[in-house]
Amino acid sequence: MDKEENICDIVIVGAGICGLSTALALHRKGIKSVVLERAETIKAKGAGIIVHSNGWRALDQLGIASNLRKTAILVQSGQYITINSGVRKNLAIGKGELRCLKRADVIRSLAESLPPQTLRFNSQVCSVELNPFTSHPIIQLQDGTRLNPKVVIGCDGVKSLISNDTFGQNYTKYLSTSVVRGFTNYEYSHGFGNKFVVMSDGKAQLGRMPVTHNLVYWFVTRKCTIPPSSQSSTRDHYDSPAEIKESTLRTMKGFPKEVVEMISKSVLSSLHLTDIIKYRAPWSLLGIGTRFRRGTVTVAGDAMHAMGPFLAQGGSAALEDAVVLARCLAPKLYEYYYCSSSSSPSPHPHLIRSNTKMVEEAFDEYLKERKKRVFKLCMESYLVGLMVDTPSSLLKFLAGIAMALLFPDPFAHSSYDCGRL
Ligand SMILES: Cc1cc2nc3c(=O)[nH]c(=O)nc-3n(C[C@H](O)[C@H](O)[C@H](O)COP(=O)(O)OP(=O)(O)OC[C@H]3O[C@@H](n4cnc5c(N)ncnc54)[C@H](O)[C@@H]3O)c2cc1C
Structure with missing residues (x-):
């Protein structure tokens, strides 16, 4: 009532x-x-x-x-x-x-x-x-x-x-770019200093920024995984964190070893995929x-x-x-x-x-x-x-x-x- x-x-x-x-x-x-x-x-x-x-x-x-x-x-x-x-x-x-x-x-x-x-x-x-x-x-x-x-x-x-x-x-x-974001926590210092680093292989970009000497924030931008036809939907598309990690690791093939390692060791609960950016x-x-x-x-x-x-x-x-x-x-x-x-x-x-x-x-x-x-x-x-x-x-x-x-x-x-x- x-x-x-x-x-x-x-x-x-x-x-x-x-x-x-x-x-x-x-x-x-x-x-x-x-x-x-x-x-x-x-x-x-x-x-x-x-x-x-x-x-x-x-x-x-x-x-x-x-x-x-x-x-x-x-x-x-x-x-x-x-x-x-x-x-x-x-x-x-x-x-x-x-x-x-x-x-x-x-x-x-x-x-x-x-x-x-x-x-x-x-x-x-x-x-x-x-x-x-x-x-x-x-x-x-x-x-x-x-x-x-x-x-x-x-x-x-x-x-x-x-x-x-x-x-x-x-x-x-809508953008045709999607973004995965996450944290990786290193038991000892990550050793990346206080530098913001961006890497690109022409198809995907990785950005890495230190939060503390142990914690790193990273994002990966790549082409949308949702076909443009379904982009009229107002729904954001979130896979499970494990799926997000898997697909991000696939995108990172050919990136330096330290990057692949950073993503495989990422904090699962921090992973987030924004597939439709309005x-x-x-x-x-x-x-x-x-x-x-x-x-x-x-x-x-x-x-x-x-x-x-x-x-x-x-x-x-x-x-x-x-x-x-x-x-x-x-x-x-x-x-x-x-x-x-x-x-x-x-x-x-x-x-x-x-x-x-x-x-x-x-x-x-x-x-x-x-x-x-x-x-x-x-x-x-x-x-x-x-x-x-x-x-x-x-x-x-x-x-x-x-x-x-x-x-x-x-x-x-x-x-x-x-x-x-
Ligand atoms: C991939 C990505 C990376 C970004 N990186 C940065 C960055 O590094 N630095 C930066 O400054 N900005 C960044 N941004 C932008 C930033 O995240 C947003 O601009 C900011 O979070 C907007 O905050 P907001 O409070 O306006 O909206 P939101 O954070 O979306 O909050 C809206 C709130 O309203 C609630 N709500 C919605 N509808 C209703 C309803 N009908 N009734 C009650 N509650 C409702 C929601 O549940 C939510 O809690 C990024 C954005 C994206 C997509």
Whole structure:
């Protein structure tokens, strides 16, 4: 039977990096929110996450950077190896702070910094609509519960229900590249130093980045194993970890012995295959019909701007979203609070008195700032992706020219500063 509940004025959908960091950013500003997550617990699929300086700045603002720094060494150089010719070249890694974190550490650190009762698991959102009379959102959960928050922030990832249903922004682009990611833990030091290494045999690429002196994060990119005809499916394809390892080892034939050994000794539970990678075409972010706000409903993270893994920036962009969103929203809520309250203000104004307009203004400000930033990231990722993903030599060449013209410094994106919380 349907039941109605009023859990909180601000509801965030999705407890991935974006949802958790948005809740934390709001909490740091003294604003209460609730995060609805469909899973039974928090999950951190994909082993490691590479974080450049811009991501560290956002983590600093969220107050969790210093603990996370202790878990990962600084990566200081890069090398590109062409397997067939044996040629080794320096690989630019940009200036600034580059580390690879365990995704589980990031997720745990964010979740543990939230006040109790913020996370609500087993809460799958089925629809978000606007009440035609009050313009406030109505959330329908799969278990029949109806929620009436004042504000909804969709951080529900690349298959975002909120982007699709509320804004009609479907993800229609797919890469023909699939990625396997995993960790290998060495009892004694792995001996790879603090170098990021990429190797290619022309068909597959292996990337290897140290997390600590014992733990290595690696990824293998290769052509999709799912036929293009079934790519209209919204399903990600996950084989069992043992199958993933087997098929990755087959791909690695001809790679150096140390690579084959690294993959055969990998931590089985860390292996993850993403066979269908969806992304948003950069121009669709700026299109005339594109909107990422309806009333007091907006989106952040992959729900707004999934960009493919080529720059390793999706997670950091989600952290930046969180900082900017909370920075834009907080003053409006305080302004309203101060204007509408005659008594002395509470440091934790968790009730927004239904001032829709102010929230709408805050979201517009947030979207204006973020669209500019993520358009550039999505465009650069798109061009790099084109150079890697397309079979057409002409397109590869044109993408290379566009990259040189538009992004003469290919790492400028990592010096971005999302500003103070
Ligand atoms: C192969 C690969 C490698 C990558 N490497 C990097 C990297 O090195 N560095 C980097 O910065 N980025 C990287 N990224 C990108 C990064 O992983 C994503 O951008 C980031 O995880 C997005 O976080 P999110 O919170 O927006 O979405 P998600 O992590 O997808 O979280 C969405 C959450 O919402 C929940 N949810 C979904 N629908 C509902 C619903 N209806 N109701 C309730 N809950 C719901 C889901 O269960 C999930 O917990 C990579 C991506 C890929 C594919």
